[in-house]
Amino acid sequence: MADFIPTRIEIPGPDGTVPALTVEPSGEVRGGVVVIQEAFGLTGHIAQVAADLAEAGYRAVAPALFHRSGSPVFGYDDLAELGPVIGAMTGDGIAADVDAAISELARGGVEPGRTAIIGFCMGGSVAFATAARRPLGAAVTYYGGGIAEGRFGLPSLLEMAPDLETPWLGLYGDLDAHIPVAEVEQLRHAAQGADVPTEVVRYPDADHGFHCRDRSSFHPASSADAWRRTLDLLTRQLG
Template sequence: MPETVVVDSAGAEMKLYQVKPEGAAKGAVIVIQEAFGITDHIMDICARIAAEGFLAVAPHVFHRSGDPLISYENMKDVMPHIMALNRTDVEADLTACFDYLAGLGFSGRQVGIIGFCMGGTISFFAGAQWELGAAVTYYGGGIVQGRFGLPAMLELAPTLKSPWQGNFGDLDQSIPTPEVEQLREAAAKAGVATEVNRYAEADHGFHCNDRSSYHEASSKEAWPKTVAFLKSHIQAG
């Protein structure tokens, strides 16, 4: 059953949406939201991850700016929350998640992270800062020029400490395919397992069935690859 827990993040209260698997969890996965909040899509991702045997937790990333739930068509209201993000707070929130999971017996390679859009950039950042079991990015931007208060992904790529999988749509004008290929090349030098999957008919947000850009075929092709990657690299608890 889904539940909400509250953790401390550098003196601020942060909610985690949590879904437990049936039986003992074989690891834990942090799910980082898009810029629209803990949406039905993010809750569904948590449920799907739990169904694979992992404990899933999704931090409310915008807890310092009102913790909104915003419609996918309303980018105007999203921007102030995105602009309020910074590296210090992101690191604090990730640390709070790791500390919470460590208290449940999951740490290091027993923990994975997956993120979508903004969350995909944050998950990549986490994979470069911590030695995790796996980090997965779905259409995370900021490859050449940093976004969300974080360094450019190209800057971080050679220092990846965690196995990383990237999933991108070729039709995504906000993340040009030449940049994706630059990232593929840079990440391959990191000394950890990396893979980049491109989907020729997919646009930004192709994995979210609540968005107009949802592309069913690409989504159904991508998800099994992600599950396999998580299971291959996250160490059993």
């Protein structure tokens, strides 16, 4: 990450500016990626993901979805404190912030067709909802919940699945107590009804947060395979 250090920027939004992190690749820009935060904010993990994407040749922008609450960043044990912040979020506000990040990439010359969205935890659900709302180059969900029951005033992922407009990859751990395997399989089936390519990959030894090195649930083998699949999708869809 030393060679790809995230920069803090402010991007225009419909109700003011949106704080964000951005990282530029050192050479040719292969495409752009909107990185959607965990439920804990723009953590060091999200900054690392953005840096990893820049190292792979993609400009990354990670909007601070908590900016209406002051852009807090929580520790992984601060569940009581983050509840009210998440509860204040709305589907319209989230969509506005995501669209602002997509527009930021477009201003830099990366059009939506060469833009992907990747989200983790809460952000995985946001990535899915975005993929069902507008066409992009690719979308990746890392252990995103809300499969059977919608969040933030949005429909459930199962309800949105047939409307996917963006090629989508879902990555889930079988040990995730928050996301039942049965629901993941329901989502796999529902997504197959979309008009775009979709894929669900399950990791039998992985728990929630398996891609985050800062969490006790980090699972190196599952993380490495998931990241390889993510970059393969970006290569196929963005270049």
